[in-house]
Amino acid sequence: MxxxxxxxxxxxxxxxxxxxxLESNSGDRSWMLNFDGFQFSEYKEKPPRGLHDCLGVLGPEDNVAEYYQQQVEMLEGFTEMDALTERGFVPGMSKEEKEKLAKSETFAIRISNVANMILFAAKVYASVKSGSLAIVASTLDSLLDLLSGFILWFTAFSMQTPSPYQYPIGKKRMQPLGILVFASVMATLGLQIILESVRSLVSNDSEFNLTKEQEQWVVGIMLSVTMVKLCLAIYCRSFKNEIVKAYAQDHFFDVITNMIGLIAVILANYISDWMDPVGAIILALYTIRTWSLTVLENVNSLVGKSATPEFLQKLTYLCWNHxxxxxxxxxxxxxxxxxxxxxxxxxxxxxxxxxxxxxxxxxxxxxxxxxxxxxxxxxxxxxxxxxxxxxxxxxxx
CATH class of the missing domain: 3.30.70.1350 (Cation efflux protein, cytoplasmic domain)
Known part of the structure; x- marks a missing residue:
């Protein structure tokens, strides 16, 4: 088994x-598994399928290409295990490169927190100027960004301060736990927005009448906030650290919510008042869906889900050749x-x-x-x- x-x-x-x-095994290698005689297949990429890809339909050529791609990845994994067996280490970043990467990740977290504080103040002003329920909901989301940023910062700080007596196997479980708290708070905000928007629709107390000056301020602030968030999302997405990637997801989520809020305000101002709470409801449903998926993903990482068969193959190969x-x-x-x-x-x-x-x-x-x-x-x-x-x-x- x-x-x-x-x-x-x-x-x-x-x-x-x-x-x-390692030295004692470096002589006779006839007992070891090796795949030196195998050649990489020419099917390295799945050919473009146009409409089939858009509809999620796999043709016979796709299945064949996918099979050969899996074989290529398997041989590459075995080659990596051979390198570990021969050299006694996994080729990768040096200590200096790791320290530099850690500093970059810390900078990404700090700049995200500072940006969240500044952008929250800007959105408060936009909410006061517009009185839009969708903008207010987006502003409350920014308030939670500050809270969530503190949670993730505290999580990262806790992981970097080992306590071998109280936590003998380390604190790496703090990472998914912090993300779980983050995601749960965001999903709760979405439910509150839905309730408030439904109340506004039922009571029909939503009225919009922005002046040209108010509209220019609101549009300018929301577009500026959106551009800053988009740049931060792209920057944070370049890291592999899960906490920094959580920031990237949050920044991208803000891009979506800011655009929804801005569009809802403009439509409510020029077409009908009810479009503002409807935009807020759409925003909230997106919030709940996005962060519910995040919760499920991190729950799986805490309950002991098995690794992929491909990874098990690599481990088995490494153990046999040990x-x-x-x-x-x-x-x-x-x-x-x-x-x-x-x-x-x-x-x-x-x-x-x-x-x-x-x-x-x-x-x-x-x-x-x-x-x-x-x-x-x-x-x-x-x-x-x-x-x-x-x-x-x-x-x-």
Whole structure:
């Protein structure tokens, strides 16, 4: 049985034992799996299908191209595992590059918070000028941006301040928890906007009569806010950090809501008053849908969802090529535990192998697995046979 889920690790240096094992395995490689004789297929990209792609319909050519693309990605993954086996580390950024990236991420968070404060003040002024329910709803959203920004900042700060006695395995679960709180607050705001808009429609107390000067102020402020938010969304989207990406999603969401609010104000001013609360309802429904999807995504990362089969294949390949003494691979399991994966591996070694040698093989495999950026922690169990039931099997009546 092979199951998997991904964790992420900081990439500490391998131990001396691991390096010695790498040297001992560098001679005879006939026992190792390798795919050197395989050629990459010419089907590297799915050909454009025009209308079929727009309708989500896959033709025979698409299925063939998708199959070959999966094979190419699988071989690339095995090549990455070979590099880890041969070099003892995963090629990537240097320590200086990581520090530079961390500073850039911190700058992105800070500039987002400062921008949220300035833009909130501008939208308060636009709300006072217009009296629009949609603009007021967008302003309340900006107020929540400040609250959400504080939540995400506190989450990032907590993750950077380790407490090995109170949190022995780190605080990386703080990341999805912070995003969950963020998303829940945004969805709650959407429900409040719907209730207020329905009340306004039923009571028919929404009246619009903006002067030319008021209209120019409102349009100018909302367009300026939208452009700033769009630039911030593009900038934050360039990072891989989940918290910075949450800011990017929030900035892009503000672009949508600002445009909806502005269009609702203009239509209500020139056509009919009821279009303002209707625009607010559309805005709120978009809010609830967007952040509900975010909640579901982060819940999955906290409940231990399994890794993809492709990732499990890579881990199995790495475990088999780790040492020629490995007789069988009983279990490879990877599951989410926050934003990264925990990995559990059961390997079978000869029954008469000395404890010291078996321990070195298992420990070096654990360190090798934890070098993968997707893995936070790895657990390697050593056994001498594979006919028993799976370890930690769940028994539910």
């Amino acid at each position: 092979v199951e998997t889920t991904l964790p992420v690790n900081d990439g500490d240096d391998a131990s001396d034992e691991c390096l010695l094992l 040492h020629k003494a490995v007789r069988h691979i009983d279990t490879v399991r990877a599951y989410t535990f926050g934003s990264h994966y925990f990995v559990e591996v059961d390997i079978v070694l000869p029954a008469d192998m000395p404890l010291q040698e078996a321990h070195d093989i298992g420990e070096s495999l654990q360190e090798k697995l934890e070098l993968l950026p997707e893995i936070e922690r790895a657990f390697v169990h050593l056994d001498y046979e594979y006919s028993h039931k799976p370890e930690h099997a769940q028994t539910h009546l």
